[in-house]
Amino acid sequence: MSFHCIACIKAAALKAPAKGMKKNSDTAQMNPFDRIALALAVNVARSCGGMITALSMGPASCSFVIYEAMAMGADKGILLSDRRFADSDTLATSTALAAAIKRLAPFDLVVFGARTSDSDTGQVGPQTAVALDLPLVSGTFDFEWKNSFFLAHRKMDEFRETYEVTLPAAFTIHPSSITPPDIALENIETAWTKKIAFWSLEDLELRADQVGLEGSPTRVISQKMAARKRHCEFIEGSVEEQAEKFVRKIKEKGII
Amino acid sequence: MNTLLSEKHRAIRKAVRSFCDRELTPIAAAIDQEARFPWEAIEIMGKLGYFGIQAPTELGGAGLDSLSYVVAVEEVSRSSGAIGLTITVHNSVAVHPILSFGTEDQKNRWIPPLARGEKIGAFCLTEPNAGSDASAIEATAIRKNDCYITNANKVFVSNGGVADLCLIFARTDPGAGRKGISVIVAERGTRGYSVGEPEDLSGMRANPVCSIRLYDCRIPLENLLGKEGAGLQIALETLDTGRLGIAAQATGISQAALEASFRYARERQQFGTSIGSHQAVQGMLADMATMVDAARLLVYRAAILRDEGKPFSREAAMAKLYASEISTAVTDRAVQIHGGYGYSKAYAVERYYRDARVTRIYEGTSEIHRMVIAKGILEEYP
Ligand SMILES: Cc1cc2nc3c(=O)[nH]c(=O)nc-3n(C[C@H](O)[C@H](O)[C@H](O)COP(=O)(O)OP(=O)(O)OC[C@H]3O[C@@H](n4cnc5c(N)ncnc54)[C@H](O)[C@@H]3O)c2cc1C
Numbered sequence: 001m002s003f004h005c006i007a008c009i010k011a012a013a014l015k016a017p018a019k020g021m022k023k024n025s026d027t028a029q030m031n032p033f034d035r036i037a038l039a040l041a042v043n044v045a046r047s048c049g050g051m052i053t054a055l056s057m058g059p060a061s062c063s064f065v066i067y068e069a070m071a072m073g074a075d076k077g078i079l080l081s082d083r084r085f086a087d088s089d090t091l092a093t094s095t096a097l098a099a100a101i102k103r104l105a106p107f108d109l110v111v112f113g114a115r116t117s118d119s120d121t122g123q124v125g126p127q128t129a130v131a132l133d134l135p136l137v138s139g140t141f142d143f144e145w146k147n148s149f150f151l152a153h154r155k156m157d158e159f160r161e162t163y164e165v166t167l168p169a170a171f172t173i174h175p176s177s178i179t180p181p182d183i184a185l186e187n188i189e190t191a192w193t194k195k196i197a198f199w200s201l202e203d204l205e206l207r208a209d210q211v212g213l214e215g216s217p218t219r220v221i222s223q224k225m226a227a228r229k230r231h232c233e234f235i236e237g238s239v240e241e242q243a244e245k246f247v248r249k250i251k252e253k254g255i256i
Numbered sequence: 257m258n259t260l261l262s263e264k265h266r267a268i269r270k271a272v273r274s275f276c277d278r279e280l281t282p283i284a285a286a287i288d289q290e291a292r293f294p295w296e297a298i299e300i301m302g303k304l305g306y307f308g309i310q311a312p313t314e315l316g317g318a319g320l321d322s323l324s325y326v327v328a329v330e331e332v333s334r335s336s337g338a339i340g341l342t343i344t345v346h347n348s349v350a351v352h353p354i355l356s357f358g359t360e361d362q363k364n365r366w367i368p369p370l371a372r373g374e375k376i377g378a379f380c381l382t383e384p385n386a387g388s389d390a391s392a393i394e395a396t397a398i399r400k401n402d403c404y405i406t407n408a409n410k411v412f413v414s415n416g417g418v419a420d421l422c423l424i425f426a427r428t429d430p431g432a433g434r435k436g437i438s439v440i441v442a443e444r445g446t447r448g449y450s451v452g453e454p455e456d457l458s459g460m461r462a463n464p465v466c467s468i469r470l471y472d473c474r475i476p477l478e479n480l481l482g483k484e485g486a487g488l489q490i491a492l493e494t495l496d497t498g499r500l501g502i503a504a505q506a507t508g509i510s511q512a513a514l515e516a517s518f519r520y521a522r523e524r525q526q527f528g529t530s531i532g533s534h535q536a537v538q539g540m541l542a543d544m545a546t547m548v549d550a551a552r553l554l555v556y557r558a559a560i561l562r563d564e565g566k567p568f569s570r571e572a573a574m575a576k577l578y579a580s581e582i583s584t585a586v587t588d589r590a591v592q593i594h595g596g597y598g599y600s601k602a603y604a605v606e607r608y609y610r611d612a613r614v615t616r617i618y619e620g621t622s623e624i625h626r627m628v629i630a631k632g633i634l635e636e637y638p
Contacts, residue, residue, distance in 0.1 A: 025266045064263045071267065183271040185305035185318035185328065192264040 003050040003108035003167070005041045006101055008128070009034035009069055011062035012118040016224045024061040030068050033113030037173035039180035041111050042073035044143045051075045053104055057085055057096055063196060070191035071183050077196040078104070084201050084208050089216035090123040096211050097124070098131035099204035109143075110134065110170040122172070129170035137163050141174040260556045261327070268324045272331035275304065280335035287462035288338065288607050291454065293418055294462065297339070302373020306332070309347050311355060316368040322559040326504035330555070333508030337611030338462035340508055344501030345414040346370070349619075350377025350423060353439070353494045357482035366421060366441070378419035379498075380410035380468055381491060388624050390491055391434045395426035395470075403474040404428065404440055406448075410468045412618070417454050417464025420444045424470065425491060428484045437487030441479040448473035459610030496569045498619045499576035500562070503555045506576075506583035506615040510548045513583075513590035513608040517541060520594055520603075531593070540589045547586055551579035570632050577625040580615035587612040 011023060012031035021027060038054065045052050054069035056062065057080035066077035080096050088096065101110055110132070112125030129136035137152040144151040154161040155174045201208060209215055235242045235249075250256055261269070279297050287294050301307065309325045311317020320328075325347065333340025351370050354362060354377075369375040386392040395408030408424055416422075422442045429436035442449055452467035482490050521532030521541060531537050554575035561568035590605040591598035598605045616622045 025263055025270075029270075064267065067263065068267055068270075071271070182275045182300070182304055184303070185268065185271070185309060185320055185324070186313055188264065188267050188271060189313075189319050189324075192267075 003045075003048070004104075004106060005045060005050055005052045005109040005111060006104055006107050007034070007038045007041045007052055007054050007069065007074060008097055008110065008112050008124070009038060009054055009056050009065055010113075010116055010124075011056065011058050011065045012116050014118075022061055023059055025064045028062060028065075029117075030065045031113050031116045031118070033115055033117065033173070033175055035072070035113075035180045036175055036177055037111045037113045037171075038069055038072055038074065040140075040143070040173050040178045041109065043178065044109075044145070045073070048145050050108070053078065053107075055097065055100055055104070056080070057088070057093060057100075059086075060198065063198075066196045067191045067194075068183075070194055070196075071187045072180065073187075076194070079196055079198050080200075080204070081198045082200040084212045087213040087216065087219070088211050089218045089220075090119075090121050090127060091217060092211045092215035094124050094127035094131050095215060096204060096206065097128045099206050100199060101128070101132060103199075103204065106168075108167040108169075110168070111140075112170070112172045114139065114172050114175055125170060125172040132170070134168055134170045135165060136170045136172070137165060138172045139174045140171040141177040143171075260553070260560065261323070265323055265327055268320070269327045269331055272328045273334075275300075276331055276335035280332065280339060284336040284339075284462075285601070285604065285607060287336070288459075288611075289461070289601070291456075291461040291464075293342075293464050294339070298342070298373060301339075301343070305371075306343055307346055307373035307376075308351060308367070308371025309343075311351055311367055311371040315363060316371040317351075318371075322500065322562040323556060326500055326555050326559045329501050329504040330508035330511065330552070333505040334512045335508075336462060337505065337509045337608070338460045340505040341414055341460050341463045342376070344498070344505050345379060346377045348498040348501040349379035349494050350421065352497050353379075353423060353481065353490055354441075356493065357439075357486070357490055361478070362441075362481070370421065375420035376415050376418050378413050378415040378422045378468070379494070380408070380413050380416075380422050381425045382412045383409055384411055388621055390425070391437070391488060393425055393427065393437065395424065396430055397424070397426035397428050397438060397440045397475065398430075399428065399477070403476050404480070406440055406442065406470045406473040406475050408468070408470040408473075410470075411452075412455065412465055413468045414460075414463055414465050414618070416466030416468050417451055419468075422468055423481065424468075425487050428480075432485065434488055435485045437491075438484045439481040439487050439490050440475050441481055442468075442470060442473060442475055443479075446470075446473050446475065457614075459607070459612070459614055495619055496572050497562075499572040499625075500555065500558055500568075502615055502619045503551070503558070503572070503575035503579040506579040506612065507548065507551045507555055509608050509612045509615070510544075510551065510579070510583040510586040513587045513605055513612070514541075514544050514548050516603070516605050516608070517544065517590045517593045524595075537593060540593055544586045544589050547582040551575070551582050554578050570629060573620075573625050573629050576619070577622055577629065580612075581622060583612035583615055584609075 010031045011028040052074045054074035054077040115122040139154045139156045140152045141155045142153040150165050152163045235245050305318035308317030313319040397404035397406040424440045427436045428438040448471040450469045454464045524531045558568045558571040558575045587609040
């Protein structure tokens with residue numbers, strides 16, 4: 001079975017936006033959750049002979065995420081880049097991504113990171129699936145290709161679920177799914193010799209009022225780095241008691 | 257910060273840093289103390305292309321340019337100077353001369369396993385009586401029938417304890433002085449090839465720097481690299497490239513010391529405030545940051561010239577001289593900023609301080625570099 005997988009990736013901000021600051025490889029990185037989704041897709045593609053398109057929306061200065069995706073194993077890359085896409089919220093972003101994905105048909109899988117490191121909404125994957133009228137399995141941590149059907153294993157809190165999925169379908173990938181492998185130096189060199197496609201509003205056959213600020217029902221008024229408060233707490237008791245108390249504490253906080 | 261780097265070069269930096277932060281930084285202190293060569297990390301690095309950074313892809317290399325190479329060496333050295341040494345010696349002074357001076361046959365035979373890190377290379381010039389004066393070497397390789405009968409006592413061989421392939425500088429024509437020196441490739445396992453105990457070094461301790469001795473070693477004629485008598489010319493050309501690597505290595509060690517110092521200066525409280533708010537400490541930090549940037553720019557310039565196919569020998573010498581000199585200055589200040597803790601193995605700056613020191617000595621001492629640089633410039637102003 002050879003399939004086409006589209007991996008949606010975002011250049012996530014590393015710093016809060018400031019006046020005159022450009023989003024580029026110094027101020028942004030491939031969203032770590034998308035890196036996991038892409039790595040899982042690459043694994044599946046390697047094992048059953050599929051091909052992967054990396055898709056991102058952002059200014060041209062963010063094309064580095066597409067090249068990075070190609071260095072990780074994506075076969076081709078597309079950047080949705082148009083001034084009129086600027087300031088899109090999650091809905092407008094999903095509208096643009098859905099239009100691009102339609103243009104990339106036929107496809108079998110569309111994968112998204114579970115969320116982003118810079119806005120954490122987790123909405124873009126599900127919204128895009130809705131816009132495309134695709135079934136969605138969230139929290140997927142592994143795929144399995146049976147001869148005639150496709151299984152998605154899902155992980156949510158304490159539960160594991162297995163879904164039989166009819167393709168094409170969309171998936172958000174669980175952060176614990178896979179550790180993205182290290183990139184071989186040669187692959188970086190090769191990725192940068194490839195051409196990536198830049199698609200504008202016209203290429204997506206969308207109207208200007210469907211994207212950007214105009215197409216966004218929500219807007220971000222301000223964004224700044226959160227000041228993280230650290231505090232130190234001593235746990236008393238024997239080693240076993242300390243371990244017990246520590247585990248209880250991090251469970252209460254929802255860390256595990 | 258890295259205005260000279262393209263997005264591709266930044267991606268290389270990012271990929272190397274991410275690998276090293278995860279696989280090398282956590283073991284760097286232990287392999288230094290145990291003087292242990294970390295095969296587990298080396299094997300992964302081989303698969304990722306670190307042993308054939310500039311070797312062509314057809315021969316199993318990563319096919320990158322010199323700028324990528326110095327970026328990668330800097331990043332590896334930022335995590336572990338000793339592994340930085342392994343990488344730069346292997347790439348610059350083993351793989352590179354084989355690619356430059358080897359026949360097609362030799363390249364096809366030696367490069368693929370070297371480029372994949374399945375074999376490790378070493379460069380053997382120094383002898384007990386020939387350090388800065390390479391032309392004083394006493395090793396001999398006398399042609400007899402189908403081989404060179406080679407006798408050599410090579411010391412301070414980086415990677416020596418793990419090397420499979422050694423470039424041996426020896427006299428094929430003992431009467432011919434400087435013109436009688438050639439390069440013979442000796443393979444581990446050849447009868448008469450023996451490896452000494454690792455040197456108990458001050459720094460770079462994870463690198464098995466050893467002596468290599470050849471006693472009546474019969475090395476086939478086809479293992480001659482380049483022409484007979486071309487040894488010193490090969491050495492000089494190779495050291496140009498080697499200097500780039502050492503300069504990048506020194507810069508990586510300096511960078512690590514700089515980052516540690518900034519972190520510590522923010523955290524450490526004295527007189528009711530962080531030590532970083534004391535002007536005297538700020539002065540040190542500012543000087544360190546400026547020196548590291550200047551060194552890096554010199555390294556990049558030399559690498560870019562090389563990529564453009566322009567002469568880069570003097571620029572590489574300047575980069576090596578400056579980057580190594582400032583790396584002792586920077587790591588010295590890093591220890592100073594850490595106070596007593598900086599003199600303890602509890603903090604990494606203690607290792608950086610030891611590791612940095614040798615960069616002023618190997619692949620040409622600072623004094624020899626000054627001589628070479630000055631001589632070249634003086635000749636331009638007759
Ligand atoms: C960790 C380590 C790894 C090494 N790895 C390798 C390797 O892989 N392969 C290899 O071949 N060698 C290697 N070396 C050897 C290194 O290159 C030599 O140590 C170096 O070239 C200096 O030689 P020397 O130690 O004999 O010092 P000497 O040449 O004896 O120098 C002693 C001092 O005299 C100065 N001096 C000498 N001649 C002059 C002059 N004409 N004018 C002014 N000052 C002068 C020097 O600058 C130095 O300060 C390594 C050394 C070390 C410590």
